[in-house]
Amino acid sequence: MSDEDQAPPSRLTPDDRAQREYIDSETEVELIEAVRAGTPENPVQPVKMTMDDTFNFRCHKAVKCWNECCHGADITLTPNCILRLSKHLGQRPAEFLLEYTVPAEQEKTGLPVAKLKMGGGDGKGPCAFMSDDGCSVYEDRPATCRYYPMGLASVKPKGAEVKEDFFFLVKEPHCCGHQESQSQSVSEFRHAQGLEEYEDVNRGWMDILMKMASWMSLGGPWGQEPTKQVKQMFFMASTDVDALRRFVFGSKFLDTYNVDPEAHEALKTDDVLLLKLGFDWMKNVMFREPTLSMQEHVVQAAVAKVRNDLGAM
Ligand code: SF4
Numbered sequence: 048m049s050d051e052d053q054a055p056p057s058r059l060t061p062d063d064r065a066q067r068e069y070i071d072s073e074t075e076v077e078l079i080e081a082v083r084a085g086t087p088e089n090p091v092q093p094v095k096m097t098m099d100d101t102f103n104f105r106c107h108k109a110v111k112c113w114n115e116c117c118h119g120a121d122i123t124l125t126p127n128c129i130l131r132l133s134k135h136l137g138q139r140p141a142e143f144l145l146e147y148t149v150p151a152e153q154e155k156t157g158l159p160v161a162k163l164k165m166g167g168g169d170g171k172g173p174c175a176f177m178s179d180d181g182c183s184v185y186e187d188r189p190a191t192c193r194y195y196p197m198g199l200a201s202v203k204p205k206g207a208e209v210k211e212d213f214f215f216l217v218k219e220p221h222c223c224g225h226q227e228s229q230s231q232s233v234s235e236f237r238h239a240q241g242l243e244e245y246e247d248v249n250r251g252w253m254d255i256l257m258k259m260a261s262w263m264s265l266g267g268p269w270g271q272e273p274t275k276q277v278k279q280m281f282f283m284a285s286t287d288v289d290a291l292r293r294f295v296f297g298s299k300f301l302d303t304y305n306v307d308p309e310a311h312e313a314l315k316t317d318d319v320l321l322l323k324l325g326f327d328w329m330k331n332v333m334f335r336e337p338t339l340s341m342q343e344h345v346v347q348a349a350v351a352k353v354r355n356d357l358g359a360m
């Protein structure tokens with residue numbers, strides 16, 4: 048990465064700030080983030096469900112469709128999915144990405160993401176982790192697999208400041224689990240699937256996707272599509288915690304941004320903390336959010352450069 052990539056973003060003018068606030072409040076965004084597919088053969092039941100709504104579903108080895116849903120699945124991996132799956136397999140994230148994922152572009156934002164590779168030449172074959180006994184990485188399976196047969200959508204209506212999550216059922220014809228008598232609320236299902244922890248770690252990443260989807264109405268942040276380098280930085284920060292750590296400790300990052308010195312040691316080993324710092328950094332770089340502040344000497348140097356460029360010095 049060049050010094051240019053690490054350069055702090057320019058400071059916001061009042062007009063910039065007004066534009067950002069306008070985008071934050073006036074755009075309407077919906078991101079469907081945890082659903083395996085949405086095709087005519089694979090319908091999403093268009094019913095908005097809240098945490099207290101209940102549904103019938105149970106999956107167990109005796110169902111005649113056992114493992115069918117683990118073929119040709121469209122699974123976008125969140126940062127936490129990659130962290131947990133690579134640890135489960137005893138791999139570094141870079142090795143995991145190479146062996147088990149394919150790069151893709153997130154539909155509504157154009158941002159790069161990693162999807163779980165499916166077998167078969169056409170990607171309709173079995174997932175590499177599928178076994179006769181079910182999912183061989185069950186304790187660390189991806190968020191989308193945990194959600195199934197539900198989907199999660201994040202919506203930020205016009206005029207609202209924060210997004211709202213809602214849930215819906217995906218009723219695929221082959222899935223017999225819906226015919227089971229076990230009833231549970233959305234909240235009970237989420238808890239049983241361990242989804243709260245996933246969402247906590249991924250929150251910053253989801254915020255970035257939501258913000259990018261908002262800005263797409265102008266063609267990208269501040270009316271411009273993110274550069275290839277910015278997209279690469281986003282991909283690194285959301286998929287490869289080792290590369291992110293090398294960047295933070297091997298570049299001018301800690302000299303540029305105010306990061307609590309007490310956190311430096313923790314960032315050397317705590318992957319989740321580092322991921323959260325990475326998301327704050329990307330929000331600052333992409334949307335000029337005040338999620339990270341620059342050190343005073345960097346601000347002074349930037350001001351001096353602007354004055355110099357204007358011939359004021
Ligand atoms: S990760 Fe596990 S649950 Fe998800 S598709 Fe693969 S085998 Fe199925």
Ligand code: SF4
Binds near residue numbers: 105110114196221
């Ligand atoms: S298709 Fe449904 S019931 Fe069958 S294995 Fe998958 S989740 Fe379970």
